[in-house]
Amino acid sequence: MTATEQPPPAAGEHPEPGPAPREAVKSPLRGLGFLREPGRLFALAVTVVRAVFRRPFQFREFVEQFWFIASVTILPAALVSIPFGAVIALQVGSLTSQISAQSFTGAASVLVNIQQASPLIVALLISGAAGSAICADLGSRTIREELDAMEVMGVSPIQRLVVPRVLATVGVAVLLNGMVSVVGTLGGYFFNVVLQDGTPGAYLASFSALAQLPDLYISEIKAMIFGFIAGIVAAYRGLNPRGGPKGVGDAVNQSVVITFLLLFFVNMVLTGIYLQLVPPKGA
Numbered sequence: 001m002t003a004t005e006q007p008p009p010a011a012g013e014h015p016e017p018g019p020a021p022r023e024a025v026k027s028p029l030r031g032l033g034f035l036r037e038p039g040r041l042f043a044l045a046v047t048v049v050r051a052v053f054r055r056p057f058q059f060r061e062f063v064e065q066f067w068f069i070a071s072v073t074i075l076p077a078a079l080v081s082i083p084f085g086a087v088i089a090l091q092v093g094s095l096t097s098q099i100s101a102q103s104f105t106g107a108a109s110v111l112v113n114i115q116q117a118s119p120l121i122v123a124l125l126i127s128g129a130a131g132s133a134i135c136a137d138l139g140s141r142t143i144r145e146e147l148d149a150m151e152v153m154g155v156s157p158i159q160r161l162v163v164p165r166v167l168a169t170v171g172v173a174v175l176l177n178g179m180v181s182v183v184g185t186l187g188g189y190f191f192n193v194v195l196q197d198g199t200p201g202a203y204l205a206s207f208s209a210l211a212q213l214p215d216l217y218i219s220e221i222k223a224m225i226f227g228f229i230a231g232i233v234a235a236y237r238g239l240n241p242r243g244g245p246k247g248v249g250d251a252v253n254q255s256v257v258i259t260f261l262l263l264f265f266v267n268m269v270l271t272g273i274y275l276q277l278v279p280p281k282g283a
Contacts, residue, residue: 089188106203123226131234138238139248166231173227
């Protein structure tokens with residue numbers, strides 16, 4: 001008997017389990033590693049949605065985060081919406097004058113401002129101002145191992161910290177979208193009537209003739225979804241920093257960039273679905 005051979009088992013004894021056959025070990029599919037991070041992000045989103053309906057709800061944390069996000073975004077949103085509305089009104093007014101359709105300037109500029117510009121302005125500001133702060137806060141707590149200590153004490157960091165912040169971003173986005181729509185519309189009206197010698201009556205008449213209530217609905221739905229995406233991405237990057245304090249700074253930058261990419265993609269999808277489901281007014 002050589003050194004590599006094992007003696008046969010005695011009667012009544014079970015042979016020791018050896019290493020598993022190579023065919024039984026399943027290796028992960030190659031080329032699918034890029035789906036790991038989106039999968040974890042989606043899992044966090046599902047966990048947050050489920051935790052919203054659990055008790056106790058952190059109402060005080062929600063109010064504090066809501067006030068903080070609103071305080072850092074309301075003034076920049078109002079200031080940014082004015083030039084956005086002006087640019088849209090001037091560009092649309094110039095185009096309609098070239099094709100002798102000045103009577104549709106109001107409808108075109110206002111619909112573009114409400115359906116497209118307002119939700120994106122709100123989401124970009126929330127992601128850049130509030131989302132970066134949320135990511136930095138959660139990232140600093142993570143590297144100090146505060147979240148691990150909370151889990152040891154039986155407190156869920158998702159329910160205690162993430163859920164109030166995500167709901168605050170959604171609430172502020174929905175309310176801020178209405179303000180941005182109004183300010184942008186007024187700015188577009190002013191620049192079209194004053195600078196392009198437009199007719200106030202024709203501006204308002206064309207808007208009321210072509211606009212419909214679902215245009216406002218899709219704007220608010222976009223703002224709600226964009227705010228949820230901004231909060232989830234900021235929380236996910238804050239919960240998974242790499243490399244200590246420097247990793248927290250990198251996570252903040254990554255959260256803003258990832259949110260911007262997701263916002264434009266989701267906006268394209270929602271706009272396509274809306275145009276297919278809601279017929280134009282008068283069609």
